Amino acid sequence: MITASHLSRAFGKVRAVDDVSLRVEAGEIYGLVGPDGAGKTTFIRLLCNALRADAGEATIAGFSAARQPELARAQIGYLSQRFSLYEELTVLENLRFFAEVRGLPAREWRPRCMDILKFVGLDAFSGRRARELSGGMKQKLGLAAALVHRPRIILLDEPTTGVDPLTRQDFWQLIIRLVSEEGVAVLVSTPYMDEASRCARIGFLHRGKLLTEGAPSQLRAMLQGRVVELAGQPLRELRRVAGQDAGIENVQMFGDRLHLRVMPGKADEVIARLAQQTAGAAFQVSRLRAVPPQLEDVFIALSGDADGALKIPGGIDRPDTGAHP
Amino acid sequence: MSAVIRAENLTRRFGNFTAVDDVSFEVQPGEVVGYLGPNGSGKTTTIRMLLGLLRPSAGHAEVLGYDVVRDPERLRRQCGYMSQKFALYDELTVRENLAFYAGVYGANQPRRLGEVLEWVGLVGREGQRAAALSSGWRQRLALAIALVHRPRLLFLDEPTTGVDPAARRASWDLIYALAGDGVTVLVTTHYMDEAEYCGRVGIMRGGRLLAMDAPSALKTQTLPGRAWDVFAAPLLHSLAVLEHAPGVVRAGLSGDHLRAITAPGHDGETLRSALHAAGVTVQSVEVVEPSLEDVFLTLAG
Structure with a gap:
């Protein structure tokens, strides 16, 4: 549903998005x-054709983002952390506005708006002014506005930054429902x-390049056997x-x-050595064991914090994958 | 050593609404304690009482040895506060902003300003106007301002919201260094990623403090039973089945699978048989280490 092939965009000398290719399937x-600054927002804006690519191409449900922008955009629902609502308008009036902008016929907007408000759980608040909504409700209205024209592709740019954890949970349950029930394709930066x-798959972007991608379990497997937990005083x-x-x-x-x-293959050795070094009375070690790697471990390793480079697994054909130039 | 924060049965009512309900906890010097909870759960009201900005309706609190009702000014002089909404002067430079706030605290010494700027990595950007800073740098400057008068207690309100893991780690290394020097840190956050960095985490909901413990202890001791990853199709139907199955405390969607928490005495067989009885094809049911989010949603959801 979303394809990017060799998509690139520079700002002056900065290659914000550098030869990125990826696909997102329906569902x-x-x-x-x-x-920060890896190019996530720029990439999403290229998909929306809010920015033009210097090279490469993106297609949205089969339409070229650059050459058929109207047709492509009609398939996209877009939500960023800075979405704008009309504070003085009610929930329903806001949604009607977005429905009209998106070209919904007069006959259709009201039933569609009521459906979508029910879906996000705002149907009881349709007459409330936007400025009287809580942060979480505003965000749900933002999502409703992004969905009002039944997009088949949803682009979310850090949609839950600053949103409380229960609201985030609700938000994600809605997104997963859309994906499972209606087969929409979702691309989200976070x-x-x-x-x-x-997410079903994750792509890791660094200095404009897509360094690696895979299911969360595949990314965690890159550090399998290489993360040791040490807890104590x-x-x-x-x-x-x-x-x-x-x-x-x-x-x-x-x-x-x-x-x-x-280092690869050194977990047992390190555990034995640390056990010996911390055996004295000065330490109380409560846990010392190999643990399943977390995505955070993988992210830090991929960001190339020090000399701890990760071997980028095959699958993505990229000769220059150095995480730390 | 005596506690830096001692809250006893702290309660605050606004009319009929109880914003903070009988909250008691202690924080020791050099601890980094997180406060996790949805909006309106009472986190900010608690902090305002601890800073002596709001009078408790009942209960009492001592902070840095001062009674929050009788001695609020003296206690606030030794506290630092950083928030997402911290007011920086956009037209002033980094250094001017810092000098301004240092002056308010009576701490405007060039050496101290330089030291704090170095800690937060703002050296080389002293002359930039605040308006030109990215949100990550604004957060660093707000942190510098919170530190400049050598507080013994730091309140950080979502210190790294919207920041990537590598940058978050840099901020936390600084927070740990301060804690190593005996500064006590109280952090409110919406994010599990950030809560994982705290030595202890309190979970608030509806004004009540539901639990407060180390992240690892919360994961192993707070959940009633075990956590499971369930791969089954169709996904939403499976969710509906598990949500109503006996022996299931919580079930939710997690990307392409379900996460379920079982009650004591139940295991994967409980989940399998409920799904089989409803005609669902089960691919796999695996026990997993619970995440902080599992704990939070089970307690506060």
Whole structure:
């Protein structure tokens, strides 16, 4: 439903999106993750044809984003973190406005708007002014506005930034329902790994390039056997000890534990060594074990924090995948 | 050492509405404690009481040894506060913003300003106007301002919202360094990713503090039973079945599969047989380590 082939866009000397190719199928949620400035928003704007590509092509439900922009755009529902509503208009009036902009016939807008308000759970609030809505309700209205013309493709640019966790949960349940029931294709960018883990596939963008993509389980498998959890007291001392171990590439501190990224094949060796070094009375170690890698571990490794490069698995044909130029 | 925060039966009512309901907890020096909860759950009201900005309707709190009702000014002088909505002067430069707030606190010494700017990585950007900063840099500047007067207690309101994991990690390394020097940190957040960085996490809902413990302890001890990944088709029908199945505490959609929490004494067989009875094709049912989100949604959902 969404295809990008060799899509590129530069701003001056900055290659914001650099030769990116990907596909999102009907009924699929594709998550775009990557550091700030990696090109996520630019990529989404290229798909909407809000920006023109320097090279490459994007198609939306078979229509070229650049050459058939009207037809392509009619298939897209778009929601960003900065969507605008008319504060003085009611919920229904706002939705009617978006329905008219999207060309819904006069006969159709009211039943469609009521359907969509019911779907997002705002049907009881259709007469309320937008400015009197809570943040979560505004976001649901934003989603309703993006869906009013029955798009087959939904583009979400960090849709839940600053939204509370129960509202986020509701939001995602709605998105997954649309995907399961109506087979829409969803592309969502997010800085949050707990959100990325809900996607069927994730693409990791870095300095404009798509470094790798795969199901969350495939991405986690890249670090399989290489993440060791160390918990105990005093944590800061444990961090110092781990930082000096030659078999450990990277130490990530969490609130009550450390995640240690070890060199390939070195987990047992590192665990044995740390067990010995922390056996004294100065330490109380509560957990020291290999754990399943989390997406956050993979993200940090892919971002190329230090020398802990990840081997990018095959599948994406890209000779210059260096995460740290 | 005595507690930095001691809240006892803290309660705040607005008319008939109880915003904070009988909340008690303690925070020790150098701890980093997170506060997780939906909007309106009472997080901000709690913090306003702890800062002596709002009088408790009942209960009482001591912060840094000061009673929040009797000694609010003295306690606030030793607290730093950073929020998403922190007011920076867009027309002033980074350094001017910092110097302005340092002056308000009586801490406007060039050496201190330089030190704080270095901590947050703003060296080289001192002359940029605040208006020209990206949101990530604005957050760093707000953090610098919260730190400039050497507070012993820091309140951070969603310090890394909208920030990617690598940048978030940089901010948290600084927070850990401060905690290592004995600064106590209280963080409110909407994000599980961020809560994972806290030494202990409190979960609030409807004004009540439902649990407060280390993230690992919340995951292993707070859930009534175990967490499962269920792959079955059709997905939505499976969800409807599990939502009403006996022995299932919670079920939700998670991308291309379902996440379910079972009650004590139930296991994967409970899930399989409920789904089979409804004619659903089950691909797999696997026990998984519960996430902080599982805990949060089960407690607060």
